[in-house]
Amino acid sequence: xxxxxxxxxxxxxxxxxxxxxxxxxxxxxxxxxxxxxxxxxxxxxxxxxxxxxxxxxxxxxxxxxxxxxxxxxxxxxxxxxxxxxxxxxxxxxxxxxxxxxxxxxxxxxxxxxxxxxxxxxxxxxxxxxxxxxxxxxxxxxxxxxxxxxxxxxxxxxxxxxxxxxxxxxxxxxxxxxxxxxxxxxxxxxxxxxxxxxxxxxxxxxxxxxxxxxxxxxxxxxxxxxxxxxxxxxxxxxxxxxxxxxxxxxxxxxxxxxxxxxxxxxxxxxxxxxxxxxxxxxxxxxxxxxxxxxxxxxxxxxxxxxxxxxxxxxxxxxxxxxxxxxxxxxxxxxxxxxxxxxxxxxxxxxxxxxxxxxxxxxxxxxxxxxxxxxxxxxxxxxxxxxxxxxxxxxxxxxxxxxxxxxxxxxxxxxxxxxxxxxxxxxxxxxxxxxxxxxxxxxxxxxxxxxxxxxxxxxxxxxxxxxxxxxxxxxxxxxxxxxxxxxxxxxxxxxxxxxxxxxxxxxxxxxxxxxxxxxxxxxxxxxxxxxxxxx
Numbered sequence: 297x298x299x300x301x302x303x304x305x306x307x308x309x310x311x312x313x314x315x316x317x318x319x320x321x322x323x324x325x326x327x328x329x330x331x332x333x334x335x336x337x338x339x340x341x342x343x344x345x346x347x348x349x350x351x352x353x354x355x356x357x358x359x360x361x362x363x364x365x366x367x368x369x370x371x372x373x374x375x376x377x378x379x380x381x382x383x384x385x386x387x388x389x390x391x392x393x394x395x396x397x398x399x400x401x402x403x404x405x406x407x408x409x410x411x412x413x414x415x416x417x418x419x420x421x422x423x424x425x426x427x428x429x430x431x432x433x434x435x436x437x438x439x440x441x442x443x444x445x446x447x448x449x450x451x452x453x454x455x456x457x458x459x460x461x462x463x464x465x466x467x468x469x470x471x472x473x474x475x476x477x478x479x480x481x482x483x484x485x486x487x488x489x490x491x492x493x494x495x496x497x498x499x500x501x502x503x504x505x506x507x508x509x510x511x512x513x514x515x516x517x518x519x520x521x522x523x524x525x526x527x528x529x530x531x532x533x534x535x536x537x538x539x540x541x542x543x544x545x546x547x548x549x550x551x552x553x554x555x556x557x558x559x560x561x562x563x564x565x566x567x568x569x570x571x572x573x574x575x576x577x578x579x580x581x582x583x584x585x586x587x588x589x590x591x592x593x594x595x596x597x598x599x600x601x602x603x604x605x606x607x608x609x610x611x612x613x614x615x616x617x618x619x620x621x622x623x624x625x626x627x628x629x630x631x632x633x634x635x636x637x638x639x640x641x642x643x644x645x646x647x648x649x650x651x652x653x654x655x656x657x658x659x660x661x662x663x664x665x666x667x668x669x670x671x672x673x674x675x676x677x678x679x680x681x682x683x684x685x686x687x688x689x690x691x692x693x694x695x696x697x698x699x700x701x702x703x704x705x706x707x708x709x710x711x712x713x714x715x716x717x718x719x720x721x722x723x724x725x726x727x728x729x730x731x732x733x734x735x736x737x738x739x740x741x742x743x744x745x746x747x748x749x750x751x752x753x754x755x756x757x758x759x760x761x762x763x764x765x766x767x768x769x770x771x772x773x774x775x776x777x778x779x780x781x782x783x784x785x786x787x788x789x790x791x792x793x794x795x796x797x798x799x800x801x802x803x804x805x806x807x808x809x810x811x812x813x814x815x816x817x818x819x820x821x822x823x824x825x826x827x828x829x
Contacts, residue, residue: 317368321365324361324364325361328360332353332357336349336353408420409421409424411482411483413461413464413483414464414469416468416472416480416482416483417480417481417482418482418483418484419482419485422482422484422492422542423542426438426440426492426535426542427542429492429494429535430535430540430541433494434536436494436495437494437497437502437534437535437536438492438493438494438535439491439492439494439505439506439532439534439535440491440533440534440535440538440539440545440546440548441490441492441493441530441531441532441549441564442531442532442533442552442553443471443489443490443491443528444487444488444528444530444557445464445467445487445528446526446527446528446561446562447527447561448460448463448486448487455522459520460487463517463519463524463526464483464489466517466519467513467517467526467528468481468483468489470513471489471509471513474509475491475509476493476495478494479491479492479494493506499534499537506530506564510528510530510563510564513527514527514562527561527562529553529557529561529562529564530552530556530563530564530565531548531551531552531556531564531565531567532549532552532564532565533545533546533548533549533552533566534566534567538567549567551575552564552566552567552571555571555575578634581630581631581634582637582638582640585631585634585635585638585640585644586640588618589640589643589644592647593618593621594616594617594619594644594648595616595618596614596617596648596651596655597614597617597818597819598612598613598614598615598655598668598817598818598820598823599612599613599615599810599815599816600612600814600815600823600825600827601613601669601809601810602808602810602814603807603808604801604805604807604809605802607814609666609825609826609827610665610667611666611667611669611701612667612823613668613669613670613671613703614648614651614668614669614671615671615817616628616632616644616647616648617817618630618631636673636675641673641675641676642675642676642679645670645671645672645673645676646676646685648670648671649689650689650693652668652670652700653693653695655668655820656668657693657694657695658820659820659825665699666699667698667701667729668700668701669700669701669702669703669731670700670701670702670703671703671733672703672704672708673708674707674708677702677708677716677719678715678719683719683722683723686723686726690726696727697726697728698727698728698729700728701728701729701730701731701752702723702729702730702731703731703732703733703754704730704731704733705732705733705734706732706733706734709732709744713744713747713748716744716748717747717748724749729751729752730748730749730750730751731750731753731754731788732745732750732752732754733754734756734790735753735754735756745779750783750785751785752785752787752788753776753780753785753786753787753788754788754790754810755773755777755787755789755790755806756790756791757790757791757811758791759773760789760790760792760797760801761791761793761797763796763801770800770804773806774804777804777805777806781805786807786808787805787808788806788807788808788810789801789806789809789811790810791810791811792809792810792811792814793811793813797811797813798813815827
């Protein structure tokens with residue numbers, strides 16, 4: 297308040313203050329002259345004495361007015377000095393405020409446009425750079441490389457986030473050292489990095505450069521005396537071909553990155569519209585599978601498995617089909633792999649199990665003792681509630697498990713051998729039979745054939761189809777059959793489509809045959825179970 301008071305005082309007109317002082321001086325002077333003369337005349341009658349006193353009176357007036365002006369001027373100078381001090385303090389406070397504001401602006405700028413961990417650009421700055429490039433260099437090419445560190449989650453979980461962060465910084469620095477001066481490195485989040493590549497005359501030269509640099513990134517990195525082999529997956533989009541904005545380029549590169557991941561990681565994929573269309577179609581199918589399960593749009597077809605010697609049908613394989621409301625009947629190749637990735641395979645499999653149990657009971661009532669083979673995916677079999685649910689279904693439908701075969705693929709078996717042994721033992725203890733499907737296409741190993749108690753070995757179509765063109769496959773198939781029999785397993789040769797194939801397989805003593813040569817998968821009401829008798 298004091299500072300405000302002084303400030304307001306000095307805001308008044310200085311000319312007015314000067315007039316006030318002069319008028320005051322004149323008024324005091326005139327008053328002194330007249331009043332002092334009157335007093336002298338009242339008390340002294342001698343003119344000579346009055347004359348001598350006049351000089352003393354003048355001196356006294358000067359002293360009094362001098363003292364008065366001293367206090368007036370001192371007060372004014374004090375106010376002026378105080379105002380200058382307050383003004384200096386205000387200027388100093390303003391300078392400090394400006395410095396703080398500038399420091400805050402710099403900090404906010406760094407937060408908004410630079411990544412705290414790596415020191416390279418953030419997504420905000422990346423967007424700005426792309427907009428600036430398009431505005432000023434719209435006729436040039438810009439490479440957008442979206443990088444993801446393979447299996448980074450495992451490094452974080454085993455070695456800690458602090459080391460993981462250092463590894464990201466190390467990789468970002470490695471990228472920065474191997475690109476051009478105008479090229480840009482940015483970190484979006486987590487282990488996701490983006491590189492903008494400029495100054496390329498053609499898309500081909502850009503891709504060639506990416507190919508060379510990608511190989512340099514997949515290498516050993518050393519931290520805390522530990523070696524880490526790191527590979528990267530990347531998706532590449534190119535302006536202006538694959539997008540005209542940051543969002544479009546990111547979307548295209550992200551899709552290409554997803555394809556790189558699905559193809560086994562440790563690679564880069566350049567965005568392609570055909571691949572994009574396929575990916576969009578897969579996303580659409582994944583969404584539709586949710587409603588397909590809810591609306592029970594699936595149907596179960598059955599393909600006969602025929603005995604080689606007397607062509608008797610005592611087994612069938614249950615094969616799911618999707619009765620799509622708009623596209624009609626879809627084969628498993630269209631949706632099974634997508635159902636596996638999305639988890640929709642679980643409910644789909646349980647639908648097949650329920651329908652197969654119902655159909656078995658119908659065939660039993662009709663006098664057909666038909667065994668049904670059902671495919672199980674890894675997701676379904678390794679579900680913690682699988683065994684409980686299958687026991688419940690057996691009790692509910694009152695079926696005899698000996699008439700059912702669960703088919704497992706080689707890749708499934710190789711995942712968790714010990715856990716798989718436990719599950720298979722329980723299923724076989726309940727009475728179910730277990731078949732190893734697609735044998736020869738995956739991680740064929742005599743070790744798990746010995747450890748896991750399979751009842752049936754199914755030889756994959758890829759061996760059967762090349763029997764005529766490659767005689768080398770015949771000894772291999774013969775070895776498979778003899779080995780299976782030695783391990784007390786029955787053998788099914790899948791995918792037989794020609795009579796010649798059947799003749800060779802029969803000579804090799806496969807117990808069962810299956811394929812279009814005998815019957816295509818069909819609805820139960822369209823199957824002729826007595827066809828070969």
